[in-house]
Amino acid sequence: MDDPSARWLADRPEVTDPVLLVGLSGWIDASGAAKAAVDAAGVDARASPILEFDDDTYVDYRARRPMMELREGLHSVLHWERIVLSSGTDQTGQDVLVLHGPEPDMAWHRFTGIVGELAVEFGVRHMAHLGAYPFAVPHTRPARLSISSPSQDVLARVPFLRSTIDVPAGAAAALEREMHDRGIPAIGIWAQVPHYIATMPYPSASVALLDGLRESTGLVFDAAELRGEVLTQGRRLDQLVANNPEHQSMLHQLEQLYDAGDDVADIDGGGPSLEYRSGDELAAEVEKFLRDQD
DSSP: OOOTTEEESSOOOOOSSOEEEEEEETSSBGGGHHHHHHHHHHHHTTOEEEEEEOHHHHOOTTTSOOEEEEETTEEEEEEOOOOEEEEEEOTTSOEEEEEEEEOOSSOHHHHHHHHHHHHHHHTOOEEEEEEEEEESOOTTSOOOEEEEOSOHHHHHHOOOEEOOOOOOOOHHHHHHHHHHHTTOOEEEEEEEEEGGGTTSOOHHHHHHHHHHHHHHHOOOOOOHHHHHHHHHHHHHHHHHHHTOHHHHHHHHHHHHHHHTTOOOSOTTSOOSHHHHHHHHHHHHHHHHHHHHHO
């Protein structure tokens, strides 16, 4: 790899058949579930940065303005968002490369070409990226996963849901095609998030994504803190719903749809209009409830 828009931060690591895990923020990620999953994986992997992409080349500062720390008038720090490639190992010792940071705002062909070259140089055996979208599902059921991949062979290996839809693509989809064209299996794993809590953290979806990553690539991450948060949040939501008969009725409808395997609602989480209106009302109450709990 020889491109001035990417620079090494450390000596090139010696890795064996690594998996490339991609988590680029800025596209479809309801509840921030994918980012939370990738962050947890990076912590478990003890991943350390090895390469950084030039933000002047790939980041639109008007869309992603740097964060300024101002303390009593003193401008102390300016935080810039950058795309970074890190290296680590999962719980079983498997090598993993984590591509994380903001989704590039421009120069996608150049960006995917560089990542593709790096993947070949490192001998990447599989690429996976994570995402999450709002859907008419209940929080009382496990988060369901769907899949995207340019390869029929990859699709056949996992039991995740298959969607049929035309939707604007993210940079991770471009990376799927780049890897596929270079002979590297690539997969996108997507979690469904209850539409009524899609604007707040939902650790159940993050855990489901990590479990799906394990099933599809073999990578193992404990993510103990995330798994502990699943039970805590579940109890809070159950408590809130139990206090309102209308919310109980909505939840019962969503459970029936889920148990019947009805996964053909719009990807934006619209679902039946009555459920969506109830979900909007419940979302406002959930946010207030959790603020009060904090």
